[in-house]
Amino acid sequence: MSLTGNNAQGITTKAAYILTDSRQVSFPEQSIFFAIKGVRHDGHQFVPELYESGVREFVVEEASFSEALRTLTSQWDDAQIWVVPSAIRALQKLVSEKRRQFDIPVVGIAGSNGKTIVKEWLVQLTAPGKRVVASPKSYNSQIGVPLSVWNLSKEHNLGIFEAGISQAHEMEHLQPVMQPSIGIFTNIGPAHDDGFRSRKQKITEKLRLFTKVRKLIYRKDYKDIDEEVSLILRPVNPFLEVISWGSGHSGASIQVVYDLQKDKTFIDFKGKFGEHTFETSFRDDASLENLTHCIVFLLDFGLSHSTIQERIFHLKPVSMRLELKEGINHCYIIDDAYNNDVQGLSMALNFLGQQEQRQKKTVILSDVLQTGQTPAELYGLVAKLLKEKAIDEVIGIGPEISSQAGLFELPNQHFFPDTDTFLSDFPFNTLSDSLVLVKGARPFSFEKIVHRLQQKAHGTVLEINLDALAHNLNYYRSKVGSGTKIMAMVKAFAYGSGSSEVASLLQYHRVDYLGVAYADEGVALRQYGINLPCMVMNATVPAFDLLIQYKLEPEIYSRRILLDWINYIKKINDPSEIPSVHLKLDTGMHRLGFVKDDYEWLIGQLQSHPAVKVASIFSHLVGADEGVHNEFSKHQYQQFEEGAALLEDALGYKTIKHILNSAGIVRFPDYKLDMVRLGIGLYGVEATGQEQRALQSVGTLKTIISQIKYLSSGETVGYSRKGHIEHDSAIATLAIGYADGYDRGLGNGTGQVLVNGTLCPTIGNICMDMTMIDVTSARAEEGDEVIVFGKEVPITELAKSINTIPYELLTGIGDRVKRVFYKE
Numbered sequence: 001m002s003l004t005g006n007n008a009q010g011i012t013t014k015a016a017y018i019l020t021d022s023r024q025v026s027f028p029e030q031s032i033f034f035a036i037k038g039v040r041h042d043g044h045q046f047v048p049e050l051y052e053s054g055v056r057e058f059v060v061e062e063a064s065f066s067e068a069l070r071t072l073t074s075q076w077d078d079a080q081i082w083v084v085p086s087a088i089r090a091l092q093k094l095v096s097e098k099r100r101q102f103d104i105p106v107v108g109i110a111g112s113n114g115k116t117i118v119k120e121w122l123v124q125l126t127a128p129g130k131r132v133v134a135s136p137k138s139y140n141s142q143i144g145v146p147l148s149v150w151n152l153s154k155e156h157n158l159g160i161f162e163a164g165i166s167q168a169h170e171m172e173h174l175q176p177v178m179q180p181s182i183g184i185f186t187n188i189g190p191a192h193d194d195g196f197r198s199r200k201q202k203i204t205e206k207l208r209l210f211t212k213v214r215k216l217i218y219r220k221d222y223k224d225i226d227e228e229v230s231l232i233l234r235p236v237n238p239f240l241e242v243i244s245w246g247s248g249h250s251g252a253s254i255q256v257v258y259d260l261q262k263d264k265t266f267i268d269f270k271g272k273f274g275e276h277t278f279e280t281s282f283r284d285d286a287s288l289e290n291l292t293h294c295i296v297f298l299l300d301f302g303l304s305h306s307t308i309q310e311r312i313f314h315l316k317p318v319s320m321r322l323e324l325k326e327g328i329n330h331c332y333i334i335d336d337a338y339n340n341d342v343q344g345l346s347m348a349l350n351f352l353g354q355q356e357q358r359q360k361k362t363v364i365l366s367d368v369l370q371t372g373q374t375p376a377e378l379y380g381l382v383a384k385l386l387k388e389k390a391i392d393e394v395i396g397i398g399p400e401i402s403s404q405a406g407l408f409e410l411p412n413q414h415f416f417p418d419t420d421t422f423l424s425d426f427p428f429n430t431l432s433d434s435l436v437l438v439k440g441a442r443p444f445s446f447e448k449i450v451h452r453l454q455q456k457a458h459g460t461v462l463e464i465n466l467d468a469l470a471h472n473l474n475y476y477r478s479k480v481g482s483g484t485k486i487m488a489m490v491k492a493f494a495y496g497s498g499s500s501e502v503a504s505l506l507q508y509h510r511v512d513y514l515g516v517a518y519a520d521e522g523v524a525l526r527q528y529g530i531n532l533p534c535m536v537m538n539a540t541v542p543a544f545d546l547l548i549q550y551k552l553e554p555e556i557y558s559r560r561i562l563l564d565w566i567n568y569i570k571k572i573n574d575p576s577e578i579p580s581v582h583l584k585l586d587t588g589m590h591r592l593g594f595v596k597d598d599y600e601w602l603i604g605q606l607q608s609h610p611a612v613k614v615a616s617i618f619s620h621l622v623g624a625d626e627g628v629h630n631e632f633s634k635h636q637y638q639q640f641e642e643g644a645a646l647l648e649d650a651l652g653y654k655t656i657k658h659i660l661n662s663a664g665i666v667r668f669p670d671y672k673l674d675m676v677r678l679g680i681g682l683y684g685v686e687a688t689g690q691e692q693r694a695l696q697s698v699g700t701l702k703t704i705i706s707q708i709k710y711l712s713s714g715e716t717v718g719y720s721r722k723g724h725i726e727h728d729s730a731i732a733t734l735a736i737g738y739a740d741g742y743d744r745g746l747g748n749g750t751g752q753v754l755v756n757g758t759l760c761p762t763i764g765n766i767c768m769d770m771t772m773i774d775v776t777s778a779r780a781e782e783g784d785e786v787i788v789f790g791k792e793v794p795i796t797e798l799a800k801s802i803n804t805i806p807y808e809l810l811t812g813i814g815d816r817v818k819r820v821f822y823k824e
């Protein structure tokens, strides 16, 4: 091993790929790993497994380079280790050195909103003549920017990158990495971010990206931006050419007027680049602002009026959405709408790799967008990627990929010249029990393939936002810190959200434990390839066989169940097959658990049966969500501490101790102990209500309008004539009823749903499969989508209106409601 200290000149690597996340490794021998210690993860933990997988170059941080790791790595003769004070700074420095070797125009984009759209559109708008390198998705962080810029190669002649910051002093590290020559400042939001003292400071910090640009494009209607450019940027960048645009009275160098028609908009430009009018189908403020930034850039870039107009007509809305849903023949479909270039494909393959629902992996892939490589180079790389990711089957669609068919070496491969031929000729019955990634460039209309493969929904779907789920997990993680484990509760079909998909995500994000109510729920997880330790709260004697077979750990809560367990495990010869157990103490809930009077007996049993291994001791607070019970919660905690200490003493070894649920984590941070049990918070509901704003909404229940009727005063709607029409009204029937989980209590105006932005009340009684609403004041057509709950219609409000709690609504959503999982 060669070890290089922090006084070395820097990192010289031959690696083609940079790794900061051990789970995303594709070409280990050609990768350098930066071990980053964050609040939630410590990359150093994964150094050994990465070495095993073939990585040979590592950058580690002094403070986290433990004695054990030092000893281990010193035995690796073929590895190179750099020890640095900060891996992120070392990464940034390495990439900034690479960046310096390229003398091409680089566009740097900063601002509160629209960065990713402006970037993606600029790529679409410039790509026909340019070989562009750009940030993938919204890779704009301290790590995302260097990872993006690292992709620069000699084929490229234009770079387009975005930079986002959440605190002061971050941008000064991104400027040298990106070294933009042209800047675009998209806009500034009114929100006051936690990381900044004021809006002014936020602008000033963002402007640091532009200290060396030659040109800066911004909208002069944002007075604050304009002021800070003059006050702060000009003095440090005196040769800066400012290209400002704005409304007629803004004094901008380009005056812009939007002329909104019924189905299109004309954008008039006057000033610096002469007079121009462009036409677009976009009509909303945000899209028009984003597009104007792009047009100003293109005018300055020297493109002709007709070229710009032509390209605007072909501009596609940006979709970064990736959906996971059930398909035909027991398949799972991953439908990824993001760019079909090598990077987009590689990210989609990583997501595919995280899914555990099916063993077999199929990729349906169109021709891949290329930037400057020959088809042989490009598809050689694609073929290598598919092989590295252990894909079983590839279906290539398009003339180019078909012409390179010889490069692919998978067990199963088929090629088709176009989408329609595939749809008519492919034997779909052969595609079964597989995870299928569908990834096509837009002209190939792969939505037709998704439509063919997906199970038909009856109109009501529960969409689960996987990014929001991860966000919520990380929020609670940052609250409890890395010293406390997390058991994620996925009982009751993961609170109605879909156990296997949610558990896959939790496994990927490395939670420590899962918790389910019944053995069957644990078995289902194991069958989906989830191998995290898993506690079963209500295991009964008939289910003990399953516990052994599937390595599930029972909760032991009473004398009877303990004796049953002791009796049962006597029959097992190999002690390593016996799962550990979790002792539940009843400190006041009076549901399940040992009470004080049991302790002596319990200790006797545990001491005389050491085959009963105790993984953890826990209890449950009865009123963590309500301040009025604080005294009682304190009392419960004290009871628990005493009981657990007594039991641990008697056992003679340490166990994991835990008492907090989601609400407890917020209200009683001092009681976090060794582990917390996170439930409803994961799914976006902050049960105390104090920190709801920090969580993201996870589930959106959507349905559609099946029919609209126009009724006159005096008529009635629904069963028992409960809905009275008082004025002439438009009444819509929705494809959702109480059998889907839309509670009957929400009828007769108690519940409201969102129709094209307008809240509409229910009218009449809720039926089993249908609900009627009053859409008189809304824009509504048959077939329109309706939001039952979600970000705009909080489930907490809905629950309150019928005197229940979000838990009940979530877990009551019917089986026939399809779950669709997505990430951006």
Ligand SMILES: *Cc1c(COP(=O)(O)O)cnc(C)c1O
Binding pocket: 489, 491, 537, 620, 660, 661, 662, 663, 677, 678, 679, 680, 681, 687
């Ligand atoms: C369900 C459950 C939790 C999680 O509770 P939330 O309020 O959803 O966070 C924790 N502990 C036990 C024992 C549970 O049954």
